[in-house]
Amino acid sequence: MKKIAPLLVACLYTGALFCQQKTYDITAFGAKGDGKTPNTLAIQAAIDKATASGGGKVVVPAGNFVSGVINIKSGVELYLAPGASILGSTKRLDYGPKDASALIVASNQHDIAITGKGTINGRALQLLDDINRMLNAGTLEDPDWKTVNPWHQVRTNESNRPKILEFRDCRNIRVKGITLKDGLCWIQNYKNCSNLIIDSIRVESTTYWNNDGIDITDCKDVRITHSFINAADDGICLKSEDRNSRCENVYIAHCTVRSSASAIKFGTASVGGFKKVTIRDIKVYDTYRSAVALECVDGGQVEDIDIRNVKATNTGNAIFIRLGHRNTDSVIGRLRHVYFGNITAEIPRGKPDKGYRTEGPPLKYPHNVFPASITGLPGHPVEDVVLENIKMVYEGGASKDTAYVGLDALNTITENVPGYPEFSMFGELPAWGLYVRHVNGLQLKNIELRFKKTDFRTACVFDDVKNLKLDDLRILSNAGLPVLLLNNTPSPSMNKLQLPADPAKAIRIQ
Secondary structure, eight states: OTTTHHHHHHHHHHHHHHHTOEEEEGGGGTOOOEEEEEOHHHHHHHHHHHHHTTOEEEEEOSEEEEESOEEOOTTEEEEEOTTEEEEEOSOGGGGOSSSOOOSEEEESOEEEEEEESOEEEOOHHHHHHHHHHHHHHTOSOOTTTTOOOTTOOOOOOGGGSOOSEEEESOEEEEEESOEEEOOSSOSEEEESOEEEEEESOEEEEOSSTTOOSEEEESOEEEEEESOEEEESSOSEEEEEOOTTOOEEEEEEEEEEEEESSOSEEEEEEESSEEEEEEEEEEEEEEEEEEEEEEEEOSSOEEEEEEEEEEEEEEEEEEEEEEEOOOSSSSOOOEEEEEEEEEEEEEEOSSOTTTTSSSOOOOOSSOOOOOOEEEEOBTTBOEEEEEEEEEEEEEEEOOOTTTOOOOGGGGGGSOOOTTSOOOTTTTOSOSEEEEEEEEEEEEEEEEEEEEEEEOOOSEEEEEEEEEEEEEEEEEEOOOSSSOSEEEESOOOOEEESOBOSSOHHHHEEEO
């Protein structure tokens, strides 16, 4: 209770404050919901009047209200009535001549909210048509225009693509009930904010690249609950861009996420880090990459992470934990004190997001199904990880003709120290269930691994793992021996192992 008390106090204060305020209907300021009239000035006038009067509720009634950039001010609740839509302008210059502003912004404000049952629509494809028109005409600068990227896809630079919401350096924020759809970049970004509540929202944005559903950047005291995210990029993503800051006291619960990247992700921006993050009761489906990814590659500190009750179906990977060193300075991060409990995952052989409008970029090399993984660096291990009550079912079907790494060739698996962190970053791996390297302190409790179709690889590979404890580990499928490989790993504490062969033959130490 001590951890969340400040947030609860802020919530109670914020709710009481909004309940006492006057209402300001934007149509009284000249706004027209005809889907054509520009309403930026009218909406902003209502907001300015409300904040000048000490705060209030700015009401967007039913209708389609076209708008450019809107600035939310202190004490203002922007309320979207049922049937109300704010339609983002489809003219690129309405977001600024150079770096594009978000559609709705707030900076250094307090006690602000966006609520209701209405929709904020970025109208991504129509806006993209205007951006492409300007690029072809040479009237808009873009460093990425028509350049070759690793996936051989043409996409405009993020600086030219507006977010839908961006709040910076704000406190006491509520975003509740609304739908956000069809953005061209991150759908919403909250940076250096505190006392943030996101509840019962819906994000539908698979229209273009970098469509993160929710980005939380260096924020404190955050609650994200009862929300649905369908995004072309990461679903719910914690980021840290400041060495002197971090995301801290974050609670995420009762959400459903679909992503063409990772569903729940910490990083890749991990400069300061993440501390005291609690995740509960998450459903993940049709997700291209990881159900949950913990990535510490920019020198930050990641610790005290507690994740429970995740059900993932048709996802490319269940759990990915990575400590790397992507930053160019000498600072190496630390990743420790992590708990995963009550996780079920089904991992297919094919592409889980196939058929969605903007799919994740396919890998350019053949590979078998990737295992879950926990990896640190030589001399810088991931520390103190517990996996408990976990069941992972793989489709299997691996073939040596597709890809093969022998158990006597572990030293050929790249460390990829500065690499972009993804579960595929090491290439083909010799394990089908779990691959662990450079870890100090790992407990596996009540773990069940199996595949549906034959996979010739070893179930689990532990390479340079110290203080390993295996308690009730059940490997219910295996096509060959060994079942477990311990390389440069002291003999672990073992209790209640269920293996598809005699332990003397099933466990190989080298």
